[in-house]
Amino acid sequence: MTNIQNKNSIDKAVIPKSKGKNNSQSGSQLNHSTDWFTRMVKFSPKFLLLLLIVPVFGGLIGVLLPAFGWAPALSQYDFGFQGFNALWQTSGFGQMIGLSIATGLVSTLLAFVVTLMILAAFFNSVWLDRIQQILSPILVIPHAAAAIAVGFLIAPSGMISRLFSPWLSGWELAPNGIFPHDPYGISIILGLTLKELPFLLLMALGALAQPELGKKLRSQHKVALNLGYCPMTAFFKVILPSLYPLLRLPLLAVLAYASSSVEMPLILGPNTPPTLAVAIMQWFNDVDLNLRIKASAGALLQLALTGGLLALWLLGEKLVKCLFCESLTNGRREYGGAYWQTITGVVTVSVIVFIGLALLGLVFWSIAGFWRFPTALPDSFTLLHWQSAAMQVGEPLFNTLFIGIITTLIAISLTLLCLESEQIKGKLLSRFTSLIIYIPLLVPSIAFLFGLVWIQQLLAVQVSFISYINVIIAHLLFVLPYVFLSLASSYRQLDSRFAIVAASLGTKPCKVFLKVKLPQLFAPILIAAALGLAISFGQYLPTLLAGGGRITTITTEAITLANGASRRTSAVYALMQMLLPLIGFILAWVLPKFIYKTAHR
Amino acid sequence: MHSIKSLQHNTRRNFYCVAFCVLISLLYVLIMNSAVAADVHDNEQSVQWKNIETHGVKQPVYFHAWGGDAQINAYIQWVAQQVKAKYQINLQHVKLSDTSEAVSRVLAEKSANNHSQGNVDLVWINGANFSTMAQHSLLLKGWADQLPNFKFTDPDNNPAVTLDFGVPTLGMESPWGQASMTFYYDRMATLTPPQNLNELVTWTQQNPGRFSYPKPPDFLGLSFLKYALVVLHQESLIASNGLQSKDQHVHSYQDALYAPATPENITEVLQPLWIFLDELHPNLWRKGKHFMQTGLEMRRLVDDTELSLAFTFSGPEIPAAVKRFDLPQSIRSYAMADGSLSNTHFVGIPYNASHAESAQLVANFLLSPEAQAYKQQAEVWGDKTVLIASRLTAPQKNLFKTQTSHPSALSFNSITRTLSEPHPSWVEDITLGWQQRYGVAP
Structure with missing residues (x-):
């Protein structure tokens, strides 16, 4: 699994290197310019752009028009600000915005700080690898499943409370608590932080695993240690300034997601009032159809809010740079490193214990018979919940796998073609294209998905499996960026000499691509595929909206059941949600050991 | 029509005769029509249905x-x-x-x-x-x-x-189908569940935090509010016209709650509900500052022992949940004595x-x-x-x-009185009023 991250870092570090080989390839370009494969490859970046720009920007327009009062569906044709006026007058509007900003910003900041602390405390130690091994499975847990697990743990009748009752607390009935659904959004922050922490950590480790950069930084760190710097100080003064640029994009994606997601706040957040994104979703689904104008206005506000937060983050970055630039070179070796080391240890252990307990609780619930508070273990165990889920899971499971596999296949083929076009054209994708690829990660999905659905209905193509196509297009928006991230650097680092030798022996470009390049990339492609599948499996809003509620997947079922009557059924679905991507990653890890073994030294 | 035309042709000169014949045929058609109306209608229906069945x-x-x-x-x-x-x-x-x-x-x-x-x-x-x-x-x-x-x-x-x-x-x-509101409680937490709306208030004072209702516009949450409104409305009418017979009250309360809400009567009719809720809320789960999102969540909270009393609109789901381990065996169902809200x-x-x-x-x-x-x-x-x-x-x-x-099921015939749903226009005013008063935690 660590491999994903190894390939993750974006172009920057690789640019100088790739220039050399590109020159050598420009010669072969002339020979094959009429070849169908080459033409297809050259066209692929344009197709990629089309596939991303049309839905996202089309969707935004589809929200923009109703927001300003133009909604033929509701016989409203007057442009105006009625939607926004209704928005301002919503009771608890300020709290809603505050909650969205606070949960988004605090959880991202917290996840980032803990990531840095763990990196700083355990840099160059064996513990870093172990922490990574423990935390990386969290990465594949869908947000909904993670939220369900966290909710089970912190509820008044949850695992933590059971462990201390009644011998310490004296509680015979579950106490009156505020978690989850606390009005301050602490539960949301907790859930988001725990989920984003492994992501950021693995992104950072992926960046550090780049051969040249990693080697350079590690040796610089050693020099700093030899000069008497405390290990943590050395990390912050030597490594962080070079590492941060590579973490910026993942951080912004995390921030954008945290401020606009619906899964976590829906399962863990308050409802008097909820976060803005959840409120928008509820308005869109409300019986009173006129609320859709307000919802569209809200979606625009969400866009502005997330944009504002991203800008704030970048501003904060500048500020931190200004404030601490001098202290980088002030020569101070020690900032209470020993204390920080201890604190980091405690934080890391508690994070791991917390996650462990949450998962344990989930497993227990999925097989529990009667389990009355405050016993810490179920009275009896039963497979009933798994059996009844197995009876009903057929269709959702098929949909999940079908959509996931098709989406991932498209995403991987398209990514590979685009990367091949880079090599054929002899230059990297334009900055514009690279930016567009990450747009779906930075624009709040709730802002454009509703518009996208509207457009899909407007086109009204009458094919029986149209909902599948719609869902696959919507999933592609979120799968493509991750697959691209995952494949780009390994493709660009591919030793071009094999391809040159093959070409000079008269092999056609498509054969070079299929027979020489792809086998060498077998392992990274499988990892990217597992990642793509995991992302597709976890999608809630796109599946729900683009599928028109007709397409049920494990994730939509899990969220429908999350706030439902049965913790037991909910636990079963959450576990299924975790197992599916896990199986994907295990396959991606095992298969290369048996197939194309010779391609790996 | 054919017969009329041929008659017309034959006796063209005699206008009265034609008029008479037309009248007769019209009458005949009318009589025949009404005589076979039911039959024709039935036939038409079955023909239509045959069509639907074939298509x-x-x-x-x-x-x-x-x-x-x-x-x-x-x-x-x-x-x-x-x-x-x-x-x-x-x-x-x-x-x-x-x-x-x-x-x-x-x-x-x-x-x-x-x-x-x-x-x-x-x-x-x-x-x-x-x-x-x-x-x-x-x-x-x-x-x-x-x-x-x-x-x-x-x-x-x-x-x-x-x-x-x-x-x-x-x-x-x-x-x-038809549904009626059923309450259920945890026998290991309370042995004296409230039997009517007034007892509910005293019960929550004795058992703070052990009861709540889903946040409107959730169906069950609104049902609870409608149950309270109907009962309170009856009470306030009885209080104001103390001497009149009960049938008349039923008639007069129907006038307000069973007709569309008007801007004039909204405040007056809903006032008792808000007074009741103001009294009830401080003793609810989470002190009435947070409400569960759905009725199903309420059932889970009973299983978590956070709540000791709850209600549902489909009574049979309670024993079924006990069989699936989703509720403890100590759950018992009952109907409120002052009436069960019912709907189709x-x-x-x-x-x-x-x-x-x-x-x-x-x-x-x-x-x-x-x-x-x-x-x-x-x-x-x-x-x-x-x-x-x-x-x-x-x-x-x-x-x-x-x-x-x-044992957890509602015993047969325990619903002694049913309350009809108010006119749907009240739903919006209840939701709106609730949202303004309690929708945002202070």
Whole structure:
């Protein structure tokens, strides 16, 4: 699994290197310019752009028009600000915005700080690898499943409370608590932080695993240690300034997601009032159809809010740079490193214990018979919940796998073609294209998905499996960026000499691509595929909206059941949600050991 | 007409004769018509139904229905098997977490000018969702009362099947079942559950934090508020006209709550409810500052022992939940002495349904004695039938025989008094007023 991250870092570090080989390839370009494969490859970046720009920007327009009062569906044709006026007058509007900003910003900041602390405390130690091994499975847990697990743990009748009752607390009935659904959004922050922490950590480790950069930084760190710097100080003064640029994009994606997601706040957040994104979703689904104008206005506000937060983050970055630039070179070796080391240890252990307990609780619930508070273990165990889920899971499971596999296949083929076009054209994708690829990660999905659905209905193509196509297009928006991230650097680092030798022996470009390049990339492609599948499996809003509620997947079922009557059924679905991507990653890890073994030294 | 024409031809000169003959033939037609009216109507209906049967078979039907209950989902699966065998109809249950999702879907289709290829073929609705769909003309009209099995509901003497929360259904939806509000409590936490609304207030004072209701516009949350409103409204009327007989009160309270809300009476009618809630809320779960999102969440909180008292609109789900370990064995069900809120739920067909004929076949099957009896069995769903026993034949009645009940189930005949749902227009005012007063935690 660590491999994903190894390939993750974006172009920057690789640019100088790739220039050399590109020159050598420009010669072969002339020979094959009429070849169908080459033409297809050259066209692929344009197709990629089309596939991303049309839905996202089309969707935004589809929200923009109703927001300003133009909604033929509701016989409203007057442009105006009625939607926004209704928005301002919503009771608890300020709290809603505050909650969205606070949960988004605090959880991202917290996840980032803990990531840095763990990196700083355990840099160059064996513990870093172990922490990574423990935390990386969290990465594949869908947000909904993670939220369900966290909710089970912190509820008044949850695992933590059971462990201390009644011998310490004296509680015979579950106490009156505020978690989850606390009005301050602490539960949301907790859930988001725990989920984003492994992501950021693995992104950072992926960046550090780049051969040249990693080697350079590690040796610089050693020099700093030899000069008497405390290990943590050395990390912050030597490594962080070079590492941060590579973490910026993942951080912004995390921030954008945290401020606009619906899964976590829906399962863990308050409802008097909820976060803005959840409120928008509820308005869109409300019986009173006129609320859709307000919802569209809200979606625009969400866009502005997330944009504002991203800008704030970048501003904060500048500020931190200004404030601490001098202290980088002030020569101070020690900032209470020993204390920080201890604190980091405690934080890391508690994070791991917390996650462990949450998962344990989930497993227990999925097989529990009667389990009355405050016993810490179920009275009896039963497979009933798994059996009844197995009876009903057929269709959702098929949909999940079908959509996931098709989406991932498209995403991987398209990514590979685009990367091949880079090599054929002899230059990297334009900055514009690279930016567009990450747009779906930075624009709040709730802002454009509703518009996208509207457009899909407007086109009204009458094919029986149209909902599948719609869902696959919507999933592609979120799968493509991750697959691209995952494949780009390994493709660009591919030793071009094999391809040159093959070409000079008269092999056609498509054969070079299929027979020489792809086998060498077998392992990274499988990892990217597992990642793509995991992302597709976890999608809630796109599946729900683009599928028109007709397409049920494990994730939509899990969220429908999350706030439902049965913790037991909910636990079963959450576990299924975790197992599916896990199986994907295990396959991606095992298969290369048996197939194309010779391609790996 | 032929006879008239030939007469005209023969006696062209005699105008009176013609007039007379015309009159006679008209009279004849009129008399014959009224004499055979019923017959012709029946024939027409059966011909129409034959048409529907021939066109409706071998097609898929997308049934959009709330999918939050395993028992109900299993029942719909059973229906799917039956209509597959009967009509080769492929019934697909589209599980909604909220029925309004289907309403918005049909509306979105209407806006996109999709007037005949809609995604929703059949939708399970009542109350506010129905009145919204009817208001926006999103439902197919005049089909439900033409269903062959509709006669079993005795529509002439049973207004519950043609009125949805007081709104006439006009054949836009076919009745499916009846529900009444049932309370349940945890015997290990309390032995004296409240028997009426006033006792509820004192009970929550003695057991703070052990009761709450889902946040409106959740269906169950609104039902609790409507139950309180109806009871309080009756009380306030009795208090103000203390000497009048009870029948008159019933009549006069119906005037206000069973007619559309007017700007003049909203404040007055709803005032007792807000006073009651102001008193109740401080002793609710989380001190009334946070409310659960759904009725199902409420049931889970009872299992968590956070709540000791709760309520549901489908009583049979309680013993079923105990059997699935989702509620402790110490749960008991009962009905409030001051009345149980009751309503009918329906299935409707959107105006743009792709398979409207097939949907009618399914709706007709849902109304059949066989499907209704199976649905009423406690271990299947336990939803009360809408069919009237006097309209059924003896073998059909036999289908409805009852079995011995689970200790957690509502005992037979415990509902002594039913309260009708107020007019749907009140829902909006209750929701709005609630939102303004309690929607934002202070």
